[in-house]
Amino acid sequence: MLLRDVFRPLKRLSLAAALALPALSLPALASAQCGGSFSSFVNGVAAEARQMGYDQNTVANFLSGVRQDGAVLKADRAQGVFQMDFTSFARRLISNNRLQTGLSKARQHEAIFAKMQRDYGIPPGVLLAFWAFETDYGAFQGDFNTLNALVTLAHDCRRPELFRPQIFAALKLYTMGDFNPRTTTGAWAGEIGMVQMLPQDILDNGVDGDGDGHVRLKTSPADALLSGAKMLRHMGWQAGQPWLQEVRVPAEMDWSKAGLQTRLSPAEWQRMGVQPRSGAWQANLPASLILPQGRKGPAFVGYPNFNVYFEWNQSFTYVLTAAYFANRLGGAPVFDAGNPEPGLNGGQMKSLQKKLRSRGHDVGKIDGILGAGTRTAVRAEQQRLGFPADGWPTAALLGNL
Known part of the structure; x- marks a missing residue:
């Protein structure tokens, strides 16, 4: 099974991607047509494509032959794995075999990774981690028909502003000879290739790494890796800067400072008792x-590049695990899991969210x-109730609400 089919909330539609679609203004994107009969919806897409000049x-x-795919809709609604805590999630994704395979891939494609770092400033481990999590290094790229997936999700009305423009991006790739509507397959959300890129991402950031005149993300490691690197650079990655560093925290501090909403210098963190787990601070940059x-659990600081990960994927747990795995591929030790207080199960978490909303x-x-929203709310309620405001919900907090 494709890892991304299980472990994936959706990527954002970037502003650049939206602006790259000439026939749709941003307001039009927000109110893109969806719903109704599927055949009428497809006819509407065809009419809009002709208005674009095709x-x-x-x-x-x-x-021709596009159809609604019920399996896509089922996959879209099945995201329960993200109820796992970070330690469980990381241990599930990062096996010794996946680590060793990544190191082997780094040696096998050394020239590609060298070019990637030289041209885009992306360290090998960062793309290796995404390559591993997205498709297990290209082994499982998904068997959903991409066009069916995009049209199904655009018609579904949950996120037409993301998926309807991707149909026209795929049409553009089709006219370039880089997309076959009948045979192109990938993840259930329309992403293609070894590092899983949406059609508009391919148009914006596709790189012909092997020089064959095409961008083949499914079969060419050079194309896939360099395209992924260019996309990360486009998202704001800063060359030569770190992304994540493991730290130790004191027994007591102002826990409300934890979280992505606060960025302080290493010197400020150090004054509060936060120290690198080993060695020195990696950079004098604002960090969360x-x-x-x-x-009482694992502790890290995230530098500005860590925030770029959220442009690739919106799940906090996925992002933290990918950033940590990039560190591991670069030689970092296994993180200290600590002894965190037991968290909440899925049912308890839903009950907590209802109480927080109320x-x-x-x-x-x-x-x-x-x-992120639930963590922020938890921290606010912890402060109100006099609990340590570390953003980690417990049974005691749930009971007090």
Whole structure:
């Protein structure tokens, strides 16, 4: 099974991607047509494509045979794995075999990784980690028909502003000879290739790394890795800067300072008792203290490049695990799991989210997942109740609410 089909919330539609679609203004994207009968929806897509300037035969051939895929909708609604805590999630994804395979891939494609770092400033471990998590180094790239997936999700009305523009990006790739609507397959959300890129990402950041005149993300490691690196650079990655460093925290401090909302210098963290687990601070850059399982669990600081990870994937747990695995591929030791207080199960987390919402907090969807909104709300309620405000929900907090 494709790792990304299980472990994936959706990527954002970047502003650049939106602006790259000439026939759709941003307001139009926000209110893109969806729903109704599937055939009428497809006819609407075809009409819009013709308005963009594509000829009737091209549009007809592109959309011929497109169908609604119920398996895509089922996958879109099954994201329960993100209810796992960071330690469990990281141990599930990062096996010794996956680590050793990554190191082997680094040696096998040494020239590609050298070019990637030289041209885009992306260290090998960063792309190796994404390559591992997205498709197990290209072994499992997904068997969903990409066009069916994109049209199904655009029609579904949950996120038309993301998926409808991707249909036209795929149409553009089709006219370039880099997309076959009948045979191109990938993840359930329309992402293609070894590092799983949406059609608009391919248009914006695709690199012909092997010089064959095409961007083949499914079969060419050079194309896939360099395209992924260019996309990260486009998202804001700063060359030569670190992304994540493991630290130790004191027994007591102002825990409300933890979380991505606060960025302090290493000197400021050090004055509060935060220290690198080993060695020195990696950079004199603003950093956030990350306590994925509270003050008694693992502890890291995230530098500015860490925030770029959220442009690739919106799950806090996925992002932290990918950033940590990049460190491991670069030689870092296994993190100290500490002795965190037991967290909440899925049902308890949903109950907590309902209580937080009733108190006026914006926790997003009641899904049992400890996302950024829920963490912020938890920290606020911990402060109100006099608990250590480390953003980690416990049974004691739930009981007191």
